[in-house]
Amino acid sequence: MNIGEIARRAGVSRSTVSYALSGKRPVSEETRRKIQQVVDELGYRPSASARALANGRTSTLGLVFPPAGNHYTGMQLDFIGSVVEAAAAYDYDVLLSPSGVDSDRSFQRLLGERRVDGAILMEIRLEDDRVDHLAALDFPSVAIGRTARPEGGWWVGLDHTALAAACVHHLADLGHRRVAFVNRPEQLLRAGYESAHRGLDGFTKAAAERGLTVRTYCCGDDAASGQACVERILHDDPATTALVTLNEAALGGLYRGLAQAGRHVPRDFSVTGVVASRWAETVTPQLTAADVPAEEMGRRAVDLLVERLDHPDAPPRHHLLAPPISLRASTGPAGATPTADAGSNTAALTARHG
Amino acid sequence: MNIGEIARRAGVSRSTVSYALSGKRPVSEETRRKIQQVVDELGYRPSASARALANGRTSTLGLVFPPAGNHYTGMQLDFIGSVVEAAAAYDYDVLLSPSGVDSDRSFQRLLGERRVDGAILMEIRLEDDRVDHLAALDFPSVAIGRTARPEGGWWVGLDHTALAAACVHHLADLGHRRVAFVNRPEQLLRAGYESAHRGLDGFTKAAAERGLTVRTYCCGDDAASGQACVERILHDDPATTALVTLNEAALGGLYRGLAQAGRHVPRDFSVTGVVASRWAETVTPQLTAADVPAEEMGRRAVDLLVERLDHPDAPPRHHLLAPPISLRASTGPAGATPTADAGSNTAALTARHG
DNA sequence: CCGCGATGTCGAACCGGTTCGACCAAAGGA
DNA sequence: TCCTTTGGTCGAACCGGTTCGACATCGCGG
CATH class of the missing domain: 3.40.50.2300 (Response regulator)
Known part of the structure; x- marks a missing residue:
């Protein structure tokens, strides 16, 4: 059930299958149909790991929140839900990471092992080593909240x-x-x-x-x-x-x-x-x-992060909300x-x- | 910052680096020290995608819950939190997937694209196509709740x-x-x-x-x-x-x-x-x-799933809880x-x- | 002194995709 | 008619790890 198998059954090369599915190069109508038929027949879906390795993007966003030692609040729940849904609309998955600080094992996994393309940080502290660290690395991320010096950063916060x-x-x-x-x-x-x-x-x-x-x-x-x-x-x-x-x-x-x-x-x-x-x-x-407005914040955070991922050189943006x-x-x-x-x-x- | 770079700087082959880090074959103390030094110096961490591709395991668990159209309940929050923490203890990440049914795009991503090693299903229905589908595929999963016919399945439920x-x-x-x-x-x-x-x-x-x-x-x-x-x-x-x-x-x-x-x-x-x-x-x-007992259920679900992943032939287990x-x-x-x-x-x- | 196993290391293949350059055939322009 | 596009396809390299088989070296016992 890999791309080679599809290619074999369709009588074409692996690259042709890839192009037929991605549309990045023209493929004749006839070939495309044949490939599609085989794909449908076998229910083939390309492996996320292989694809991630090849093109360097995981299609996954990290959602970093502090561990629950302190109980979660209801607001966090609404927030997580809206982030997941907004991310799904952009075809991103969401990986949860319970990290309070920079040096958490969980945080290191996200970043060091490149499990995610970008991250959303919750429960920001005024002096937040996670934010500083990500900024230093120029790693695409959006903070939910402002540090003491929010200038030049990507965030959505509540006033x-x-x-x-x-x-x-x-x-x-x-x-x-x-x-x-x-x-x-x-x-x-x-x-x-x-x-x-x-x-x-x-x-x-x-x-x-x-x-x-x-x-x-x-x-x-x-x-x-x-x-x-x-x-x-x-x-x-x-x-x-x-x-x-x-x-x-x-x-x-x-x-x-x-x-x-x-x-x-x-x-x-x-x-x-x-x-x-x-x-x-x-x-x-x-x-x-x-x-x-937890839902709105989640949605906006995802919007911002996706924008940053799509346009790596876009100038920093933020939203400061102050509901009545x-x-x-x-x-x-x-x-x-x-x-x-x-x-x-x-x-x-x-x-x-x- | 990939394994080849480490190998070059340490003056050894890529495979030796791999063995030094994984310990799966003996490596001389001297070589190991040299490699470790280079690794620490560069802050090298192996890519999760590459590793996942090579050994066929993602070290990620999927947590499948219905989309939030209907508001989330507080119980779900406690549950999600405990799953994430329990998974972290086993060195697994958690991927959130908002799927109500089998045919959801999100669900297909998890399974078809092999993004996760196993899945935990929330909000079970008496007739649940997700459960049936996973069972038919023999895909490692644990349900939170029982279908109409829970026999022979892996689940943790509330009576x-x-x-x-x-x-x-x-x-x-x-x-x-x-x-x-x-x-x-x-x-x-x-x-x-x-x-x-x-x-x-x-x-x-x-x-x-x-x-x-x-x-x-x-x-x-x-x-x-x-x-x-x-x-x-x-x-x-x-x-x-x-x-x-x-x-x-x-x-x-x-x-x-x-x-x-x-x-x-x-x-x-x-x-x-x-x-x-x-x-x-x-x-x-x-x-x-x-x-x-939401926290306990989350913890037990992860325990069960990890057991199932570690022992693919283990007989089905379950927990039926009935708190006083x-x-x-x-x-x-x-x-x-x-x-x-x-x-x-x-x-x-x-x-x-x- | 020789053969053997254990130890340590290496090269190569592999995981499953994507993408580049090359090639060939058919179509279009001069 | 010949040359250049263009469309369609292929082979090979690459992403960054893991793992297998081979090989060299060494210490040991016979």
Whole structure:
């Protein structure tokens, strides 16, 4: 079932078969039909390895994401799915590689052994040796996120600074004065994850601008941590009336913590943040949030990477996305006190939606 | 940077380099050191394509899952992650392939072009042409789930029948008499998805056994559908006091629908089902459910596949998992009427946890 | 002292494609 | 009529590894 066998049965040479199938040189109609018939009969498909070896391209993209020691978030799932589908549309396969850093065995396999034509990097850190390494090698890649110095690179990112700031302004506009920030886990912040840093940054600056009293917290990527985090928040400052979170996986726990503390959302306490819409819609009341457009990011990353592969000398391109806040039902005007009657607040909220 | 270059610089033949690196024939200590030095100096790594072509193995596993038209579930995410990690431990890469059926272009690429050594199939249907096709070809693969005739195959599955039945018995033991079943979307049921069918089956039989009055529903994989589904349930039979769900993605919507209908969980209404623990813990009250052991399934699937690859003549093996129900906080005794005082129920629930 | 096996190395073939240069026949132009 | 295109096909080289058989060298036992 190799090309030689096809050639033999069709009574032509191997090169003719190759040309008939690729169309890179003219082949007579008669010969082409004969070859096609044999191919169909035997269900022949050229070996990917042999083809990759011969023309130096694997038709495979690498998708590099950190190992799951830290749980995956829902956003990553949507993202992976859209990358795979977008790649399939360009006739590329997707190889998954669980690599946090440059020196990972898995990363070395991708690059050193030339298993992929290009790579998409997830979970970018401000100082990211993977990005630096690939840039130094001029290896075609697209980062999902920006390092500290994104100039001249290929990436698609979310403007976490602006998004977190938008959340702050939304809350400040509603009259909240004491606001908490729930970040990703501390280890990720320390590792320099972009979203954690820029989000914190945007939050802090915007809060200062609006003269808010704030506290910031790191929180594990699970419901139990979210619940514990709310307890800490309300213990540290019981007068807190709102929070902003980047932590999708903790969201359910945050809600639970608030409920157990007797704070009703959004009457007594407002919650907002940066979360993919499908997760924002899962909680009750639905979360008013900047919707992370995971599918779009995946699609765009693939588009960019394919463009870079097709035009090796194309100038660097990027997309910085800043989706607007979707008003749902988890934020409302700051009440006088948590125990005050909040009927008017609810009315205002309803009006805003109408 | 190919093996010939290494050979030249080390002053030996290409085959000697190959043997020095693979250790498949003795090489003198001196020669080995010289070669290793050159390799380290140049950072040489053998090309995966060339190696794959030469020895007929790609060191890559295919992970076949249906395209995301229907949203991915959280369980799939955990699953993908664990497969990738387990495969990495065996020095295999993972290639993602979004294929619903046999004839998908993507599926043909994997198989026909021999991009992978073996495959793991997700989202099995009772009649699954992918499974049949691979079995006919004797292509090394492991299915996540059982077809209608799983005998003689390699698979790791969840005993959905038993799990759904366990949910029914749990509710019946608590005194519930009118119970609804919330299945995956109708299109998946019609397509013959195993979990949807076996789960429905187990539910129906167990309910009959216990003499329960039941209704079964299909529900889209998102929160809005879940909410709508609860509305239908309570409209069709307002006396319903519990539901069993297989639909992880709809869970948040189910809770919201119940809350909006004024049913308090677990006082007025019990919810249980088959859901991965991290999602069961996200909702409030936390869901009493049979925890889908997604990570374990992924790991075991890889173990099985690697075993099959290493021992082509090994007899078929499988794992049928049936995790116990984890008691959390979403089920309680059926009250006399939804409006009756339920203090004693809550007490009983608390006691049970203690 | 000779023959033998073990050790170390090499050249060549092979895996299954792609592609280049050459060749031949038929068609078109001067 | 002869020369040049053009269309169609072939053989051979190449991509970068692995592996087989052969061969030289050495130490050893008989």
